Amino acid sequence: MGSANALKVIDIGIDTHQEPVVYMRSDCHICRSEGFTANSRVSVDDGQNQIIATINVVDEKVIEPGSAGLSKIAMQRLGVAEGTSISVSHAPVVTSLAAVRKKIFGHKLSDEEVTEIVKDISDHRYSDIEIASFLSVCAGSRLDVDEIIALTQAMVACGKRLSWPDSPMVLDKHCIGGLPGNRTTPLVVAIISAAGLTIPKTSSRAITSPAGTADTMEALTTVNLSLSQIQRVVAETHGCLAWGGAVNLSPADDLLIRIERALDLDGEGQLIASVLSKKIAAGSTHVVIDIPVGPTAKVRSQKDADRLASLFTQVGATCGLQVRCLITDGSQPVGRGVGPVEEVRDVMAVLRRSSDAAEDLRERALFLAAHLFSLAYQQTYEQGLQKATEILDSGAAWKQFHRIIAAQGGMKSLPSADFQHTVTTASTGTLQTIDNRQLARLAKLAGAPNVAAAGLRLHKSVGEKVERGEPLFTLYSDTEGELQYALAYYRQSNIFTIGDAS
Amino acid sequence: MGSANALKVIDIGIDTHQEPVVYMRSDCHICRSEGFTANSRVSVDDGQNQIIATINVVDEKVIEPGSAGLSKIAMQRLGVAEGTSISVSHAPVVTSLAAVRKKIFGHKLSDEEVTEIVKDISDHRYSDIEIASFLSVCAGSRLDVDEIIALTQAMVACGKRLSWPDSPMVLDKHCIGGLPGNRTTPLVVAIISAAGLTIPKTSSRAITSPAGTADTMEALTTVNLSLSQIQRVVAETHGCLAWGGAVNLSPADDLLIRIERALDLDGEGQLIASVLSKKIAAGSTHVVIDIPVGPTAKVRSQKDADRLASLFTQVGATCGLQVRCLITDGSQPVGRGVGPVEEVRDVMAVLRRSSDAAEDLRERALFLAAHLFSLAYQQTYEQGLQKATEILDSGAAWKQFHRIIAAQGGMKSLPSADFQHTVTTASTGTLQTIDNRQLARLAKLAGAPNVAAAGLRLHKSVGEKVERGEPLFTLYSDTEGELQYALAYYRQSNIFTIGDAS
Structure with a gap:
């Protein structure tokens, strides 16, 4: 110099x-x-x-x-x-941008081109508009299976990897999202690890939703664990509920997610590579993937879900991962709470077997745990379901959840929101639909997930009868400004449809 | 507040x-x-x-x-x-971003959606990454003819418009670019307006090239004309050579071009809408469009050129514009200079009928002017060519060019570059190819078009015999840093191929 x-x-x-x-x-x-x-x-x-x-x-x-x-x-x-x-x-010429341009013009990328792009992104050589351009032209269904495999492997290559020499079988689950409140992960991890199977769960923060599992768990305990802390927690309990970002499992993906969030974008190929690269880097061998389908879920048709399931399975197999995809009902939110703290309340109620626990959340968690047992033990789904139900109903999952939290640094007391407002129904009838996307947006405008206590609690679910003036949902926020902003959005939105009472 | x-x-x-x-x-x-x-x-x-x-x-x-x-x-x-x-x-929710997302996922946009997007962009409601995302998913051949028509009309709608009540016929020409040094516009405007036909030419600055016509003319005179100044110059001389950006003919396009430049991107639909919206806003009725085709030109195959010509003609017709597309040889640069000042030298030599004027530049200008005459007078190409040649050879075009420059504020003396370096050939043989893109990049690295005197002058063209040690080109730059940076790029590039002398 x-x-x-x-x-x-x-x-x-x-x-x-x-x-x-x-x-x-x-x-x-x-x-x-x-x-x-x-x-x-x-x-x-x-x-x-x-x-x-x-x-x-x-x-x-x-x-x-x-x-x-x-x-x-x-x-x-x-x-x-x-x-x-x-x-x-x-600045040096970033040669991989020629490959991005090639993709913009609709051509297929080679493995080497994908690898070079991911390397340059993870080395911070791309500007934000260059990342935005790359993500936009890879979204939709514009990456084929070879490109997704290359993207997955390139993402793994530029991050750290966990290995579990003592566990020949390492389980994981993932939900591709789109349903507010669908917080099954802490329940599944508690059930699976209570059975002595290894499930070192690392989760992401929300991309376009009001809470990711990492945001939710952070309201309750420390999720910002180092690699060695994760290894200690798993050695003690067989499971963990950590944030994946802190351990640098897929640094390129973390950079992409920041721009995806700003663009409110979540492309298919990028999604598969993001999910599977983190599973591979975490050392997983058997993974269950939950794909909810519904008119306002992330995946809107059975056809799209089938395509996604097929891609997940193919990419997984090529990368040495056994993947089972489960296509589930995505017509409405799961549980009653939306936002980190409200979702923690739902999870705890199921684990405690409270009488007011959300039945739909419990059933989904048992369904996923059952499939993981079936995959791991090569048993039928029914045998897996019986085992999962026994563990939850006996209180073993509840004890196991506390064991994991204790190993991660202990339980925090949940913060509460400074401002709240309950919205009542404007008419009498049957609640016919809830728009997942608009509901998620409402919770985000209230401050979730940046503010853990922000979000909302539903008082009604689809199919229930409602009387005019009954509480429909309660909105929670840390500031009056955000509460009013969210309410203004609610008034011009069309989240709930209430049909004829007859 | x-x-x-x-x-x-x-x-x-x-x-x-x-x-x-x-x-x-x-x-x-x-x-x-x-x-x-x-x-x-x-x-x-x-x-x-x-x-x-x-x-x-x-x-x-x-x-x-x-x-x-x-x-x-x-x-x-x-x-x-x-x-x-x-x-x-x-910030208020920018509702047209939902339409951008729709396009990202491969769906066709309605006229209303395109209009809303363009309106929001021209009102500065989009962030840079949002514009980058929109441009990237519209590039390639991802806009169909309806979307391009909608984009063209939306761009016209949000800018100013010129009208020429005294001229029932208003001519224009445009080259879609890709050939360094191809500065026919000043020649065509001088020839056409010398014949008394109206050609109020507004040009853009370079997007991804080392000079646009506006950059080149700015080295010689004032191009930053207001609407009323343009009208006065055209009233006096029938023509002008102004920068389009100063008159706000297509403000949305100017915002898009900034991000296109940063991404080094020039998409088909965006290109057609950009060109035609400015022609319509400028009040043109008859337009000739030059589409050079070559392995390193902007358009690389006859098939792509045919497709582009067909789209230009269809979109033009729907918008009330008579468009004639001409597919031309794009295998090598035109003229000898690349960069604003060096291109001015070439233009002046042709107008002055100097013995060392670039013959290829002269022929292209006559070809385009001939087609404009043929379109305007409904004559054959040969009749048009005879007229154009007479005007150029008689010196009428040279006088007319001075008249336009005088009306725009007079002629400046050309700046010269502080640093220059002549590169000689490393071998003896025949110059077989010149890579247009790499040559353009070389001139840009030397500082063109931001520095008018920066750029390069070719001493050889394709097909010429070269001796080892003969001058190949001279590089001009305003700073030693840029000169060295450009030379470093030249050494690792492959711009010229010299084949066997036999």
Whole structure:
């Protein structure tokens, strides 16, 4: 690094989220000699590490001559402190972008091209608009099975991997989502691990939903576990309920998910690669995948579900994973709570076998656990169901759940929301449909999952009779602003249809 | 706007290019009450206007309590000065994004959906990643003719329109590009307007090329003309050579082009809508479109060119425009110069009928002018060619070109580059191919088109014999850094193939 080109780092005190920004004076000699302008993509180098950043040009009053400001993520990724010397040069050409362009124009990508793209993304060489472009043209059904396999394997290759030398069989389950409140994972993990089978569950945070399993479990205990902590918890209890992001199992996927969330997008190929790469990296051997189908679920038709199931099974088999897909009813939410804390309440009620526990949530968890037992022991579904039911009804699952929570650091007391509002029904009749997507959006507008206590609780489910003025749902929020914003959305939405009472 | 939510504007002195940013303290009561974090999309309102911006969270040292910083583009779009009171609230839901998602998943968009998307983009309601997503899924051949018609009409609807009550026939030409140095437009405009036909040419700046006609003409005269200035120049001379962006003929297209440039993307449907919307808004009635085809041109096969020609003609006809497409040789650059100033030199040499004028550039300009005459006068191509040749050879086009330049504000002296380097051939033989794309990239790395004098001059063309050590091309740049960067790219590229001399 030539000293003529050196600039001193200033912590400019700006959080630009995940996109590193370097702030340079408009009269900076490097900007002039290199031809940089606002929005140029540049390489920032401290002699040891190198990151790619976007230039924002600043007035002379903002920064001293000879200095350059770095945003928080830029300082963090480069690993520098104030005063460090850096050089700024043209960003290297990212050659894998030619493959993205090829995909934009509808051509199939080779394994090598997919690998190169994923590597460059995980090395932070793509700008946000480049990631957005890649994700958009891979969404829909635009990746074929070979491309999905390559994407899965490339994602595994650039992350860490867990191994379980003491467990020849490692189980896992995954729900592709779309049903608010469908929090079966903690129940299934408790049941399966209570039987002594290994299920080291790592979950994601919500992508486009009001809560992921990691968000929900975080309301109750520590989910931010390191690899060695996960291994200890599993050694003690056979199971865990950890956040996958903390262990870097699929760092490329985490970067993609951030942009998918901003675009409210969840593409098929990307979904399969995301799910299976994390299962493979977690060391799983047998996986059950729950695919709910319904008019407002993520998967809307039996045909789409069949296609997805076939892809999951094919990609899994090629990657050495035994996958069983289960296509389930996705016509309405599961349980009564939506949002981390409200979903914890539903899970605990089922484990405690409370009289008011949500029956639909209990049945789904037993169904999934039964299939996992059937897969693991090569038994019939009925034999698996009998075993799962015994474990839940005997209280063994409840004890096991506490054992896992204790191993992860103990149980927190649940936070409660500062603001709530109960909406009542406007007419008398039968509740005929609940729109899953709009209901999820309502809970998100109330603050879920960022605020654990935010969300909603349904007081009615599809098929129930409702009287005008009866409570329909209660909305929870941490701020008055979000509560009002969510209610404004509710008023212009069409979440519940109530039909003739006759 | 409640005063409890008011913040005072600070000009934070940061140029964030085209994406407005609002800088808010992490302890700001509005951030906390509304649940905003870094990267939240918010609405900023001064009581009169409203813009959508992205939040960057800043340390307490950066901004006083009760204040919010705005980036330059945010201040400009909102039209506020320091000290103005603003309120910041949740960004309204952009409903047309549902249509973008529909397109991502491969469904056809209705006219209304296209109109709504274009309206929201031109109103600055889309983030950069949302525009990138939309463009990426419309690229390739993913828009059908109905969608392209809708896109064209929506783009026209949200911009200004020119009308020419005194000219029942208004001509225009367009080249879809891909050939470095192919600067026929100034020649065609001079020839056509010298004949007394109306050709109010507005051109774009480069999207992915080293120079657009607007960049090239700007090296010579003022192209940043207002609507009334264009009307005056055309009244005086029947023609003009203006930049289209200054007159807001298609503001949505200008926003799309910025992201297309960053993605190095130029999709078919978007291309047709971009070209034809500007022709319609400019009041054209008869248009000739030049489609060069070659292995490294924008269009690579006769089949693609035929498809593009058919779409141009269909969309034009539906929008009331008579379009004639001409499929031309796109195997190598046209003329010798690449980059604004070097292309001006080629154009002037043809107009002056210099002995060293580029014959290929002259022939292409005559070919296009001939077709325009044939279209306008309903004559044969041969009759048109005779007329065009007479006008060029008599010096009438040369005089007419000076008349237009004078009407636009007079001729500037051409800037020259501070740094240049001549590359010689490494072997003896025949120059067999020149890669248009790589050559364009080389000129861009040298600084074109942002620096007018940057670019290159070819000393050989395809088919010529070359001796080892003879000059192959000269590179021009304003900075040593860019010159070296471009040369480094040249060394690892494969722009010229030189075959056996036998």
